[in-house]
Amino acid sequence: ARPVIVDCDPGHDDALALLLAAGDPRLRLLGVTTVAGNQTLEKTTRNALRILALAGITGVPVAAGCDRPLLGDLTVAEDIHGLSGLDGPDLDVPVPEVSGVHAVELTRRLITGSAEPVTLIATGPLTNVALLLRGHPEVTSQVRRIVFMGGSTERGNTTPYGEFNIVTDPEAADIVLRSGLPITMIGLNVTHRALATTEIIAEFHAMGTRLGGICAELMTYFASTYHRVFGFEHPPVHDPVAVARVIDPSIVRTVAAPVAVELSGALTRGATVVDLHRRTARSPNADVAVDLDVDAFWRLLMTAVRNADGA
Ligand code: BDR
Numbered sequence: 001a002r003p004v005i006v007d008c009d010p011g012h013d014d015a016l017a018l019l020l021a022a023g024d025p026r027l028r029l030l031g032v033t034t035v036a037g038n039q040t041l042e043k044t045t046r047n048a049l050r051i052l053a054l055a056g057i058t059g060v061p062v063a064a065g066c067d068r069p070l071l072g073d074l075t076v077a078e079d080i081h082g083l084s085g086l087d088g089p090d091l092d093v094p095v096p097e098v099s100g101v102h103a104v105e106l107t108r109r110l111i112t113g114s115a116e117p118v119t120l121i122a123t124g125p126l127t128n129v130a131l132l133l134r135g136h137p138e139v140t141s142q143v144r145r146i147v148f149m150g151g152s153t154e155r156g157n158t159t160p161y162g163e164f165n166i167v168t169d170p171e172a173a174d175i176v177l178r179s180g181l182p183i184t185m186i187g188l189n190v191t192h193r194a195l196a197t198t199e200i201i202a203e204f205h206a207m208g209t210r211l212g213g214i215c216a217e218l219m220t221y222f223a224s225t226y227h228r229v230f231g232f233e234h235p236p237v238h239d240p241v242a243v244a245r246v247i248d249p250s251i252v253r254t255v256a257a258p259v260a261v262e263l264s265g266a267l268t269r270g271a272t273v274v275d276l277h278r279r280t281a282r283s284p285n286a287d288v289a290v291d292l293d294v295d296a297f298w299r300l301l302m303t304a305v306r307n308a309d310g311a
């Protein structure tokens with residue numbers, strides 16, 4: 001199985017991303033690291049621990065990372081993910097201790113200790129990943145690829161042109177996109193097609209398990225906030241699309257393109273500028289997601305949640 005580390009800020013869709021990464025036999029989840037984003041670091045870390053515990057996943061180390069972006073202050077997404085970051089279901093479960101080391105150090109150790117190059121899957125702001133690349137350039141040759149959920153080839157969701165993960169820490173995203181490593185960008189232009197419809201929520205319920213029920217309740221809460229804030233009929237589950245791409249590349253079609261982050265725009269700071277039509281002289285630095293096999297994606301996710309349950 002392919003070794004992966006998931007860096008996340010759970011977050012309703014991050015929770016599903018963790019279940020997919022832990023539940024699909026084609027991946028080996030070496031560790032989980034957390035970052036401030038959807039909620040404060042303390043909350044996202046607790047949420048990651050709670051989701052793993054509820055899924056019966058033990059033996060995967062969890063480490064907390066950066067509690068704020070590289071520059072400026074953190075603005076959390078409480079309107080979407082609630083006060084806890086995972087509002088909706090009752091997530092009362094005893095959680096194990098978080099590992100004593102910083103996320104960046106845990107990642108360094110896991111990469112160094114892996115016999116095979118490791119794929120980093122990032123589903124929150126890229127602060128931890130940027131610090132790893134800056135602080136430990138010696139491990140980057142052992143990074144197979146960085147697959148992140150963030151940005152868009154179209155418009156944004158946090159500002160008119162900025163997506164939440166990139167807007168939260170544009171400098172970190174800039175460092176990652178300039179790193180020269182193989183990068184896959186999974187943006188809103190595809191994740192807005194991964195909708196947790198009423199049928200999907202019913203399918204979670206029909207699993208008849210505690211974890212299935214929790215996923216259904218998470219998606220029901222997520223649907224209510226996405227409806228209130230964005231007017232969406234069904235909520236998009238962004239983050240597991242990045243995991244799905246690593247498991248089965250045929251589910252997410254990509255094209256190689258130059259991607260830059262707007263750092264100084266008066267209106268567009270944090271926008272991903274994707275040169276799909278190659279109007280600049282820049283060389284492609286990322287494989288950019290442009291299409292999603294929606295049915296195959298949901299089959300993958302449902303199977304993994306069934307596997308993860310009590311695993
Ligand atoms: C991204 O922002 C967060 O709210 C979600 O978890 C996802 O990673 C979507 O813009």
Ligand code: CA
Pocket residue numbers: 008009010011013014038123124239
């Ligand atoms: Ca996220």
